[in-house]
Amino acid sequence: MAGVTRPGGAVGDVIVVVPSISFPVVELQKIAAVQSYEERMLFLLLLLADPAVRIVYVTSEEVDPATIDYYLRFLPDPADARRRLALLSVGDPSIGSLSAKLLARPDDLDRLRAAIGDVEAGAAGMLPFNVTRAEHDLADALGLQLYGPRPDLVWLGSKSGSRQVALEAGVPVLAGTEDLTSLADLAKAVARLRETRPDAPAVVVKLNNGFSGQGNAIVELDGLADPITASPTVFCAGEESWPSFEAKIEDEGAIVEELVRAPNLRSPSVQLQISPSGEYEVLSTHDQILGGPDNQVYIGCRFPARPEYRMAIQAEARKVAEVMVARGVIGVFGIDFLVDQDRVTLSEINLRMGGTTHPFWMARLATGGTYDQESGELRVPGGGVRCYVATDNIKSLRLLGSQPAHVIARIDEAGLAFDPATGCGVTLHLLGALPGAGKMGVVCIAETPEAADDLYVRVLEALDAP
Secondary structure, X not given: OOOOOOHHHOOOOEEEEEOOOOOOHHHHOOOOOHHHHHHHHHHHHHHHXXXXXXXXXXXXXXXXXXXXXXXXOOOOOHHHHHHOEEEEEOOOOOOOOHXXXXXXXXXXXXXXXXXXXOOOOOOXXXXXXXXXXXXXXXXXXXXXXXXXXXXXXXXXXXXXXXXXXXXXXXXXXXXXXXXEOOHHHHHHHHHHHHHHOOOOOEEEEEEXXXXXXXXXEEEXXXXXXXXXXXXXXXXXXXXXXXXXXXXXXXXXXXXXXEEOOOOOOEOEEEXXXXXXXXXXXXXXXXXXXXXXXXXXXXXXXXXXXXXXXXXXXXXXXXXXXXXXXXXXXXXXXXXXXXXXXOEXXXXXXXXXXXXXXXXXXXXXXXXXXXEEOOOOEEXXXXXXXXEEEEEEEEXXXXXXXXXXXXXXXXXXXXXXXXXXXXXXXXXXXXXXXXXXXXXXXXXXXXXXXXXXXXXXXXXXXXXXXX
């Protein structure tokens, strides 16, 4: 894998992976088996194909050994890779920040330091899922370079920060207002939007730190009332209500934007990363697969984005990247867009790894492919390109209680597993969510989008078989 850019811009021979999902617990509780999402970064184990690399991977709970064996089988020498892999668990399955758990446990910090060992300055770094003050404090405690933004820059990935960065970069956004901190602010912003966009059917209110669409609420403008809480409203997270939503608006802030309802509306995204040296790279484009109220909730993705707007969104993303570099941001981030005919608008910036990060890197590292900036395609050795469809949201009662080894074997027996000889097939992730939630994820890699979709259908059939 010589020449492959490291995820997150990581450098050095020791990569300390702390896949902490550091968001408010009330938001994390909206996602089934959210603590198992720490396993989504296990694609990084494929970097062990480089014999100079060591990885220390920390989780809240121990990862099933069958899952580790599964990832190592993608490597030419699994036994040697295992010798360079250290797995640590804090033994705490509670929902919450892994980084905060580590900081509160001196003994676990000492175990982590011992696993990292004595390394030269710059030879080791910490790769997180997202960055908060806890990740910075943990990296400082371990004496590691953190591949993520400084605490004062994290707000750039909020919904309000996204709009401000887009405006600074000259990238269009939808009609709306940011930095709302009360229902009174919200009501005034909705009234202004209604005046400027009288044909808008509804607005979407987004909590600053919501993710996967679970922090959104849709307010219909036909029936808008005073107070705004009496207006027809749909919360994308079923457990939300105006009292709970109001408290979160006051605590973290929010934005309001015009809700576009159009038959051909698309929601593609672009993934980028900025190295510690300040160089940025476009990694991939995707078409998001959305569901829930008014398609506000992220379900999965297809790579690459459609050719008719793939280069357009990549060009807009580069403008945003220039602003991020100027601000001093490093690490991984994604940008969601809306495409309505020829109009491209920025929806939000996710200053973290996201739902498209692990599918892309799994496909790239498993195939040995490289991203072609000119075409937006994943080109594999020997010629040809690869496409995929991916999701974290395969969930069924039939899978509830299943063990990772059982599901891995089922995909193998169905002849669907990724084949390194062809560079096609299915890779699995989120296997730790199977026993308790009957939930898992897949990346279906093929030569064409149609073949990838067909693989996905065959996976569902195999998993549903008695």
